Every structure is written in C-alpha cells, then in structure tokens.
Amino acid sequence: xxxxxxxxxxxxxxxxxxxxxxxxxxxxxxxxxxxxxxxxxxxxxxxxxxxxxxxxxxxxxxxxxxxxxxxxxxxxxxxxxxxxxxxxxxxxxxxxxxxxxxxxxxxxxxxxxxxxxxxxxxxxxxxxxxxxxxxxxxxxxxxxxxxxxxxxxxxxxxxxxxxxxxxxxxxxxxxxxxxxxxxxxxxxxxxxxxxxxxxxxxxxxxxxxxxxxxxxxxxxxxxxxxxxxxxxxxxxxxxxxxxxxxxxxxxxxxxxxxxxxxxxxxxxxxxxxxxxxxxxxxxxxxxxxxxxxxxxxxxxxxxxxxxxxx
Amino acid sequence: xxxxxxxxxxxxxxxxxxxxxxxxxxxxxxxxxxxxxxxxxxxxxxxxxxxxxxxxxxxxxxxxxxxxxxxxxxxxxxxxxxxxxxxxxxxxxxxxxxxxxxxxxxxxxxxxxxxxxxxxxxxxxxxxxxxxxxxxxxxxxxxxxxxxxxxxxxxxxxxxxxxxxxxxxxxxxxxxxxxxxxxxxxxxxxxxxxxxxxxxxxxxxxxxxxxxxxxxxxxxxxxxxxxxxxxxxxxxxxxxxxxxxxxxxxxxxxxxxxxxxxxxxxxxxxxxxxxxxxxxxxxxxxxxxxxxxxxxxxxxxxxxxxxxxxxxxxxxxxxxxxxxxxxxxxxxxxxxxxxxxxxxxxxxxxxxxxxxxxxxxxxxxxxxxxxxxxxxxxxxxxxxxxxxxxxxxxxxxxxxxxxxxxxxxxxxxxxxxxxxxxxxxxxxxxxxxxxxxxxxxxxxxxxxxxxxxxxxxxxxxxxxxxxxxxxxxxxxxxxxxxxxxxxxxxxxxxxxxxxxxxxxxxxxxxxxxxxxxxxxx
Numbered sequence: 168x169x170x171x172x173x174x175x176x177x178x179x180x181x182x183x184x185x186x187x188x189x190x191x192x193x194x195x196x197x198x199x200x201x202x203x204x205x206x207x208x209x210x211x212x213x214x215x216x217x218x219x220x221x222x223x224x225x226x227x228x229x230x231x232x233x234x235x236x237x238x239x240x241x242x243x244x245x246x247x248x249x250x251x252x253x254x255x256x257x258x259x260x261x262x263x264x265x266x267x268x269x270x271x272x273x274x275x276x277x278x279x280x281x282x283x284x285x286x287x288x289x290x291x292x293x294x295x296x297x298x299x300x301x302x303x304x305x306x307x308x309x310x311x312x313x314x315x316x317x318x319x320x321x322x323x324x325x326x327x328x329x330x331x332x333x334x335x336x337x338x339x340x341x342x343x344x345x346x347x348x349x350x351x352x353x354x355x356x357x358x359x360x361x362x363x364x365x366x367x368x369x370x371x372x373x374x375x376x377x378x379x380x381x382x383x384x385x386x387x388x389x390x391x392x393x394x395x396x397x398x399x400x401x402x403x404x405x406x407x408x409x410x411x412x413x414x415x416x417x418x419x420x421x422x423x424x425x426x427x428x429x430x431x432x433x434x435x436x437x438x439x440x441x442x443x444x445x446x447x448x449x450x451x452x453x454x455x456x457x458x459x460x461x462x463x464x465x466x467x468x469x470x471x472x473x474x475x476x477x
Numbered sequence: 478x479x480x481x482x483x484x485x486x487x488x489x490x491x492x493x494x495x496x497x498x499x500x501x502x503x504x505x506x507x508x509x510x511x512x513x514x515x516x517x518x519x520x521x522x523x524x525x526x527x528x529x530x531x532x533x534x535x536x537x538x539x540x541x542x543x544x545x546x547x548x549x550x551x552x553x554x555x556x557x558x559x560x561x562x563x564x565x566x567x568x569x570x571x572x573x574x575x576x577x578x579x580x581x582x583x584x585x586x587x588x589x590x591x592x593x594x595x596x597x598x599x600x601x602x603x604x605x606x607x608x609x610x611x612x613x614x615x616x617x618x619x620x621x622x623x624x625x626x627x628x629x630x631x632x633x634x635x636x637x638x639x640x641x642x643x644x645x646x647x648x649x650x651x652x653x654x655x656x657x658x659x660x661x662x663x664x665x666x667x668x669x670x671x672x673x674x675x676x677x678x679x680x681x682x683x684x685x686x687x688x689x690x691x692x693x694x695x696x697x698x699x700x701x702x703x704x705x706x707x708x709x710x711x712x713x714x715x716x717x718x719x720x721x722x723x724x725x726x727x728x729x730x731x732x733x734x735x736x737x738x739x740x741x742x743x744x745x746x747x748x749x750x751x752x753x754x755x756x757x758x759x760x761x762x763x764x765x766x767x768x769x770x771x772x773x774x775x776x777x778x779x780x781x782x783x784x785x786x787x788x789x790x791x792x793x794x795x796x797x798x799x800x801x802x803x804x805x806x807x808x809x810x811x812x813x814x815x816x817x818x819x820x821x822x823x824x825x826x827x828x829x830x831x832x833x834x835x836x837x838x839x840x841x842x843x844x845x846x847x848x849x850x851x852x853x854x855x856x857x858x859x860x861x862x863x864x865x866x867x868x869x870x871x872x873x874x875x876x877x878x879x880x881x882x883x884x885x886x887x888x889x890x891x892x893x894x895x896x897x898x899x900x901x902x903x904x905x906x907x908x909x910x911x912x913x914x915x916x917x918x919x920x921x922x923x924x925x926x927x928x929x930x931x932x933x934x935x936x937x938x939x940x941x942x943x944x945x946x947x948x949x950x951x952x953x954x955x956x957x958x959x960x961x962x963x964x965x966x967x968x969x970x971x972x973x974x975x976x977x978x979x980x981x982x983x984x985x986x987x988x989x990x991x992x993x994x995x996x997x998x
Binding site for chain 1: 553554557563565568569570571572573574578581582583584585586587588589590591592
C-alpha cells in the first residue's frame with residue numbers, strides 16, 4: 168500500500184477515530200471528577216478493570232450490551248476506592264490514584280489467569296459489525312473517519328454533547344463546578360460538596376470503565392494483560408490540554424488517536440523505522456503537548472484539595 | 478418597638494470551644510428594618526455570634542427565635558431558608574463563573590435546568606430597586622471588590638433574605654466605596670431588611686447604625702445608639718479601659734535630615750505580573766529616620782512593593798538601592814546583609830514557623846553568622862540568651878524561650894517578630910499590615926516600636942490598610958493604585974477623602990500630575 172494514497176489515509180482516519188474513543192471517554196469522565204475538585208489519577212486502573220469486567224461478562228453471557236454495562240459498573244465500583252479515600256477521608260489524591268492503578272494491574276492479570284487458563288487459543292468475543300452510513304461514507308477521509316464505524320463509536324460520540332450539556336447547561340453541572348472551584352462558597356449556597364464530588368468521581372469511574380470496555384470488546388474482541396497500556400494517563404494529559412472542556416478534549420483525543428493509528432499503519436506498510444520508535448509516538452506526543460500547554464492554568468481552583476466541612 | 482415581634486431574638490446563647498466561652502450567655506434582639514452594629518475587638522466573639530445565627534455553629538446552650546418561633550439551624554442552608562444571609566469578609570463567590578451563574582449555584586436538588594432567564598429578570602429588578610448597577614454577565618474575577626460585595630448582597634436578597642449579616646464589610650473598600658455601601662445599607666433597612674453590621678471601625682458604626690451593641694470577651698457589655706454616644710465612649714467600652722483615639726502625629730519634617738543615600742530607594746522599578754497585576758514603574762525613596770506610609774486598596778501592588786524591598790521577588794527593570802548600594806541580583810540574603818528588616822504580612826506562615834521554638838524563630842535570620850554560628854553549628858546557648866533578653870525587653874507573654882511559636886497569641890507573636898527584626902539594628906524596615914488583627918494594647922506597642930525604629934535612624938516603609946494608622950505614623954504617604962504610585966501626600970495634606978480618591982485611581986482636582994520628584998533627587 169502506498170503511503171500517499173487515499174486508501175491509506177482513509178484507513179488511518181477510520182482507525183484514528185476508533186483509537187481516540189477510549190481516550191475521549193476516559194477524558195470526559197476525568198472532566199466530571201476534576202471539575203468537582205478531585206484528581207482521579209486512578210482512571211488507568213478503572214479503565215483496565217472495566218476492560219476485564221466487560222470482556223468476562225460479554226464472554227459468559229454472550230451479550231455485548233451486558234458486557235459494556237458491566238464494564239462501566241466495574242469502573243464505577245473501583246472508583247469507589249477514590250471516593251472513600253479522597254472525598255470521605257483526606258488522603259492524598261495522587262498517592263491513592265497510583266495505588267489503585269497498581270492494584271488493578273495486578274488484580275486483572277491475576278483473575279484473568281484464573282478464569283481463562285492460558286492456552287493455545289485465547290478466548291474471544293465477536294466484535295460489533297461496522298455500520299456504514301450510506302452516501303456519507305464515501306466522502307474521502309471524513310466519511311471514513313465518522314461514517315464507517317462500528318455502532319458503539321456513533322453512540323460514544325454522542326457522549327460529547329451530552330457531557331457538555333450536563334456540565335454547562337444543568338444545575339447539577341453548575342453545582343459540580345462550584346464544588347471544584349470554591350467548595351466553601353458552594354456549601355453556603357446549599358451545595359453538598361462531598362455529594363457532588365462523590366458523583367463526579369463515580370461518573371468518572373463509569374466513563375473509564377466504558378472506555379476499557381471499548382478497548383476489550385469493541386476494538387480487540389479479547390482481553391490482554393495491561394490492555395489499557397497508559398491510555399488513562401494520556402487521558403489525564405489531554406484533559407489539561409483540552410482545558411477541561413468536552414469539545415476541546417475530543418480534539419485532543421483525535422490527535423492522539425491519529426498518532427496511534429498512524430504508527431499502526433506505518434508499521435503495517437513497513438517504513439524504514441524500527442517499530443519500537445513508532446510505538447513511542449503517542450507517549451512522546453503526550454510529553455510534547457504537556458510541555459507546550461500554556462502556563463496560565465485553567466484548572467478548577469480547588470482541584471486536588473480536600474474539603475472539610477466546618 | 479418593644480411590643481413588636483423581633484426579626485431575630487437570641488436568648489442566653491452560649492458557644493463553648495472546650496473550656497473557652499467564645500460567646501457567653503448573650504441576649505440580643507434584632508428588629509425589623511434595623512441596622513444593628515456589633516462592635517468589638519478581634520476575638521471578642523462577634524464572628525462566632527454571627528456564625529451561630531448563620532448556622533455554621535450550633536449553640537452550646539440558649540435559643541434563637543425568629544419572628545417569634547424558636548428555630549434550629551443545622552447549616553447555612555437552613556439559615557438561608559429562614560431568610561438569614563451572611564456576606565463574609567472573604568467573599569463566597571466563584572471567580573471563574575459570572576454573576577448570574579454565581580446566583581444560580583445550589584439548585585440541583587430542585588431542578589434540572591438553570592433557569593437563567595428568570596434569575597436575570599429578578600436580579601435586574603433587585604439591582605434597580607436598590608440602586609446597585611451590576612453587569613450580570615461579567616465573570617466575578619473581573620469585577621472590582623466593591624462590586625463583588627454588591628453581588629454578595631444582591632445574591633442574599635435574591636434568596637429572600639430579610640436578615641443580612643455583614644462581616645467587616647468595609648475592610649477591603651475605599652472610603653468612597655464605603656460611603657456607597659453605607660447608603661445601600663440604609664436603603665435596605667428602609668425597605669424593611671434587618672442588617673447586622675459587624676465592625677471595629679468606630680466612625681462607620683456611628684454613621685450606619687440605628688443601635689450599637691458592644692462585645693468584649695464573649696459577653697455583651699453595652700447597648701447604645703449613635704445619638705447617645707461618642708467615638709471616645711465606644712472605644713472605651715470596646716477595650717474596657719480608656720484609650721487614646723487618633724493620636725496626632727508628632728511629625729517633624731525637620732527631624733528628617735536629607736541624607737545623601739536614602740535607606741531604601743526605588744528607581745523606576747518594574748516587576749513581572751503578580752496576581753494578575755503588572756507592577757511599576759515605581760520610583761520612591763525612604764530616608765533614614767523617616768516613615769513612608771503606603772496606602773491603597775489591598776491587591777494594588779503593595780505586597781509586590783514589599784517583596785521587592787526585601788529581595789524575595791526579583792525586579793524586571795529599574796534599580797533598587799539600599800543605603801546607596803545597588804541590590805540587583807543580590808537576593809534575600811543580600812538584602813538581609815544590607816540590614817533590611819521585614820515584618821511580613823502573614824506572621825504565622827511567613828514571619829515564623831509554627832512548630833519552631835521561640836529561640837529557633839529568633840535564630841531564623843541570625844543563624845548563619847557570628848556570634849550565633851560557629852563552624853556551621855548554631856550556638857544554642859547564645860541564641861537562648863538573646864531570646865530571653867528579647868522576651869524581657871519586648872514584654873512577650875510566654876513560658877520561655879523554648880515555648881513553641883504557635884503557642885503565642887497573635888499580638889505576642891508579632892512582638893517576637895518585631896523584636897527579632899529590630900534587634901538587627903536595621904537600616905531599613907519594611908512593615909506590612911503590622912497591626913492587622915491585633916488588639917488595641919498590642920497595636921499601641923507595635924506602633925511605638927515602629928516609631929522607635931525610626932528614631933534610631935531606620936527608614937521605614939509602612940504598608941497598611943488603616944488610614945488612621947498611616948496618618949498618625951507616617952511622615953509622608955504614597956498611594957498605590959494598579960501597581961503604580963497614584964500620588965504622594967505630605968503630612969499637612971493628610972485627608973481621608975483625598976487618599977480615598979487616589980486609592981480608587983481618581984486624581985484629586987487641581988493636581989494634574991501628582992507624581993512629585995522624590996526627596997532624594
């Protein structure tokens with residue numbers, strides 16, 4: 168396949184959007200958590216747990232939807248650790264997040280080996296079929312990117328406007344943001360800061376679980392150890408880059424999705440660069456993007472700080 | 478009036494923190510449409526009393542009666558539902574949100590949408606009725622402090638408050654903004670709102686209130702009205718002994734000799750933006766034996782000025798001279814060695830270390846040189862002797878040189894810091910809000926210490942928000958506005974109105990260019 172052909176770039180575009188979805192979902196979740204004032208570093212672990220939970224449930228029930236729903240639920244349950252430690256108790260949010268990530272990496276690998284004994288053929292679930300939207304899917308690049316995707320991609324893209332509406336147009340979103348900007352002021356207006364933060368973190372966990380489910384049962388059709396491979400951390404970075412705004416975050420996620428898709432395709436085509444260097448691309452990009460991010464912080468004013476009622 | 482049901486009545490309300498009675502069996506009535514001033518020194522229990530009424534604390538005993546019915550307040554929300562609202566000293570506004578959104582916070586248990594249209598209409602109406610123009614779509618962070626305070630008041634009225642508690646509302650305002658606030662308060666009272674006005678500024682209290690109650694050590698010690706009392710009487714009731722109000726300045730411009738090199742000289746100094754405010758260019762100088770007062774609304778560059786003057790912030794242009802020596806690039810240690818002393822704004826976090834013992838706090842600027850340091854080791858014995866001497870000399874109430882800094886009261890901690898700074902025989906002394914939050918006795922002591930530093934030949938840069946303090950101590954006053962010097966006044970020109978105009982960026986008439994050449998040139 169020729170690198171400068173429409174076919175090649177159509178392929179990149181399709182893969183780019185699909186690759187960006189897990190980062191996007193995790194990122195949208197992080198916005199809820201961080202807007203409420205809680206750093207959810209554990210998003211990587213929640214994603215990984217969601218990926219495993221979704222795969223296992225889809226495999227045993229045979230239902231794609233139950234799998235996805237269970238993935239979100241598992242992510243949410245794991246985020247309960249963060250809620251207890253960081254909202255109910257004043258434990259350092261970064262330390263808790265890192266601990267959750269390490270715990271989940273070990274636990275998912277362990278349970279995976281118990282349930283699915285390593286053998287010759289790894290268990291799989293059928294991946295949802297691609298649904299091309301007639302007419303639109305033949306537009307070069309754009310059509311390939313947005314109108315020739317598995318059904319879950321379309322559904323997940325709807326999460327962007329939904330998150331935006333909830334955050335900026337609903338009273339829940341306003342109270343959530345107030346809790347993350349000036350919790351004491353919010354409290355004097357009758358907002359229960361701990362409740363808001365609990366909800367923010369749980370929503371974040373559910374999104375992360377869903378992101379994991381997308382990786383295992385949509386993209387791959389199976390579970391492998393450390394399937395998330397740092398995407399949760401990349402999501403944390405794109406939230407900063409995307410200024411805690413769902414729309415910008417989609418843009419940022421697309422950049423990373425493109426980087427990942429490109430490195431995969433370039434590997435397949437076979438350019439004269441060792442594939443390890445291509446694999447590095449999204450991660451190097453993360454570092455570059457963070458270094459370029461403006462110093463003027465737009466982060467919620469009370470982000471990462473525990474709030475104690477008087 | 479006595480037959481009418483009071484808007485709020487407190488009966489025998491007591492609040493204990495451990496053994497300490499912050500509020501001790503207080504009986505208080507607040508009538509409808511009344512402005513009630515609560516006067517008292519810091520720590521007299523004013524704020525605790527109001528936090529009880531606002532539901533932040535629960536009384537240890539006693540009853541709060543609202544419109545004739547006893548009520549239990551288990552939080553600010555309950556107070557809001559009872560129509561009781563409080564405007565805090567530190568505004569409870571979310572800077573990142575605009576005015577409308579700030580008012581809309583807290584609806585999520587009642588509705589899904591925000592209903593901004595109805596809120597906008599209602600706010601328009603309230604703003605108009607009370608003569609308080611506010612741009613409802615402006616982010617709060619972009620509004621001047623006086624307007625932010627109006628937002629707080631409007632927010633309270635929007636939520637149906639007819640009892641409004643204002644906690645030290647004029648601390649951050651210019652004299653003009655203060656007058657505007659007093660008008661608003663009088664108008665609200667005329668419309669039937671009951672206002673509690675907490676303050677320690679006697680002249681404002683005389684101007685705004687219908688009735689004044691005085692608190693001391695948690696107890697109500699007197700009730701009066703402005704017509705029945707004088708500022709002098711109020712001050713005595715507040716402190717519990719006779720005090721001198723408004724000591725006049727024994728100013729002598731003749732006392733200050735023009736030295737060839739000023740103690741501290743700023744020449745066209747600029748600094749990088751801090752807290753969203755560019756700084757400079759600023760030129761000013763302090764002569765040995767002179768107190769230069771710096772007035773201004775908080776956040777107009779005074780902190781930056783002080784930080785530059787002690788070297789903890791770098792200049793980006795111009796020059797700073799101490800005793801004629803260029804200080805560029807010398808850093809805090811260079812300023813220390815040039816004998817610049819500093820009484821910082823935050824005595825707990827910058828001026829001292831809470832967990833240190835007193836001798837360690839004293840050692841903080843003496844630990845690196847002879848005689849308190851030998852071969853890299855501190856001479857604890859000598860530092861202990863020094864500290865004990867300072868404790869005696871400055872009358873610091875403590876158990877000894879090995880007590881912890883955090884065990885000292887605010888006034889005594891400030892004395893310790895001043896003792897440390899003056900012991901170094903400074904050529905220049907930079908004092909930021911040195912009496913903020915202190916009781917009257919400590920204020921007198923701190924002010925006389927600053928005078929004696931001046932008399933011993935130090936050039937003093939005194940930054941304060943209290944105009945009376947500036948007028949009585951300073952030989953000259955400069956006024957800062959938006960990171961620049963808006964004007965300079967000689968002691969015969971001192972006048973609150975004039976300073977107030979400069980503080981709000983307006984130059985008094987007849988003085989088109991108020992930047993005068995500094996005394997050094």
